[in-house]
Amino acid sequence: MNAATGKVAVTAGLRGASWNAQRMATPYTMRPHALATADGQKVLGFLFSRGGERNAAFLMHPREMVVTHYMVPDVLDAGWACWVQGPRSVGNDLRLEHEIALHDVAAGMQRLRELDFAQIAMIGNSGGAGLLSFYNQQALLAPEQRLARTPGGRPTGLATASMPAPDAMVLLSPHPGQGVLLMNGLDPSVSDENDALSVETSLDPFDPANGFRRPPESSSYAPDFIERYRAAQRERCARIDAHARELLARRNAARARLKSEPNRQDKRIASHAPIFTVWRTDADLRCWDTSLDPSDRLVGSLWGADPAVSNLGSVGFGRVVTPESWLSTWSGLSSNASLANCAPAIEQPALLIEYTGDNCVFPSDVDRIYADLRSSRKQRHRVRGNHHGMALSAEEPPGQIEAGRLVQAWLNEVAPG
Numbered sequence: 193m194n195a196a197t198g199k200v201a202v203t204a205g206l207r208g209a210s211w212n213a214q215r216m217a218t219p220y221t222m223r224p225h226a227l228a229t230a231d232g233q234k235v236l237g238f239l240f241s242r243g244g245e246r247n248a249a250f251l252m253h254p255r256e257m258v259v260t261h262y263m264v265p266d267v268l269d270a271g272w273a274c275w276v277q278g279p280r281s282v283g284n285d286l287r288l289e290h291e292i293a294l295h296d297v298a299a300g301m302q303r304l305r306e307l308d309f310a311q312i313a314m315i316g317n318s319g320g321a322g323l324l325s326f327y328n329q330q331a332l333l334a335p336e337q338r339l340a341r342t343p344g345g346r347p348t349g350l351a352t353a354s355m356p357a358p359d360a361m362v363l364l365s366p367h368p369g370q371g372v373l374l375m376n377g378l379d380p381s382v383s384d385e386n387d388a389l390s391v392e393t394s395l396d397p398f399d400p401a402n403g404f405r406r407p408p409e410s411s412s413y414a415p416d417f418i419e420r421y422r423a424a425q426r427e428r429c430a431r432i433d434a435h436a437r438e439l440l441a442r443r444n445a446a447r448a449r450l451k452s453e454p455n456r457q458d459k460r461i462a463s464h465a466p467i468f469t470v471w472r473t474d475a476d477l478r479c480w481d482t483s484l485d486p487s488d489r490l491v492g493s494l495w496g497a498d499p500a501v502s503n504l505g506s507v508g509f510g511r512v513v514t515p516e517s518w519l520s521t522w523s524g525l526s527s528n529a530s531l532a533n534c535a536p537a538i539e540q541p542a543l544l545i546e547y548t549g550d551n552c553v554f555p556s557d558v559d560r561i562y563a564d565l566r567s568s569r570k571q572r573h574r575v576r577g578n579h580h581g582m583a584l585s586a587e588e589p590p591g592q593i594e595a596g597r598l599v600q601a602w603l604n605e606v607a608p609g
Contacts, residue, residue, distance in 0.1 A: 255284060325538060375425055376425070
């Protein structure tokens with residue numbers, strides 16, 4: 193809750209992440225590019241330009257088509273072209289593997305190099321920060337040193353892919369990676385993964401006996417509860433990891449047996465692509481107790497202020513997954529695409545912008561990310577706004593405006609358009 197207004201968080205999904213149409217009043221062109229990835233998939237990229245730009249910014253989210261992202265007009269106003277890359281898994285958590293998504297990034301980067309832009313700056317917003325930081329880490333490695341397999345065992349093909357490296361990096365409201373984000377939000381009071389309503393009451397974050405208060409009042413969790421809770425979150429993540437690996441091992445064993453003793457049952461197991469549901473993934477204690485990791489944020493999560501909807505509802509991060517997508521994207525223990533893993537590889541000029549009322553990215557997260565950046569030319573700025581840079585009250589302007597000014601100034605400092 194905001195003490196001055198008594199309001200609670202009401203943002204959800206990517207609402208508010210699109211540009212203001214008035215900002216795009218100056219004539220521009222938007223040209224779609226059909227691309228073939230190195231692993232044989234088809235994806236789209238979109239190049240925004242006003243003509244004559246020497247440099248380009250690269251925007252992408254791993255599972256959202258951010259073609260109307262609010263930063264596009266600011267990039268154009270800086271005198272840069274703006275490339276928005278479309279992922280192959282639009283709006284789909286089910287099959288998203290970050291190692292495979294790197295091929296989508298690479299296809300767009302390769303096209304920008306072919307278009308002869310002098311400098312390319314990546315802009316990683318929210319979940320895009322983890323993906324593009326992961327890409328940068330792998331692109332800077334010798335091909336033979338890149339990851340050969342996903343956490344689920346799938347060959348990545350990265351050793352033979354062309355992966356042009358960016359010249360600069362912008363991290364805009366970056367959370368610490370989708371796996372870490374989800375692990376911080378896992379409800380560890382789930383006592384049976386096959387029963388969405390099962391509850392271990394001693395770990396229930398929404399039980400008043402454990403400190404929960406209904407929004408707009410902030411909850412108040414005791415230190416010993418917080419310690420037990422966070423340990424239990426890791427334990428639940430580890431159990432789901434084990435379940436995912438067991439499903440993959442069963443299939444792989446059946447495939448191995450088929451090579452010597454073909455039989456109908458093993459053929460069925462070997463052909464099956466299992467999926468499973470992960471319930472109750474919106475339970476980060478910091479969303480409900482604003483005294484933890486304090487900031488300007490309102491009570492509630494990115495999905496809203498009613499945990500009965502966001503934690504128990506059908507829509508949520510990582511709700512329906514394959515074993516491969518869970519391990520690669522949503523596991524805080526197994527995913528390679530965390531900022532803790534990838535930020536130390538960012539040696540290029542780097543700009544980090546955090547929103548002070550963010551319900552998804554917390555101050556300690558940003559402190560860690562900024563400390564991990566290896567770049568000797570790095571900047572950090574704090575801007576009032578929620579996760580998408582929307583205003584925290586009706587009396588103030590959206591944070592997107594100030595964030596856009598900072599990006600424009602920084603782009604022209606790195607490489608004047």
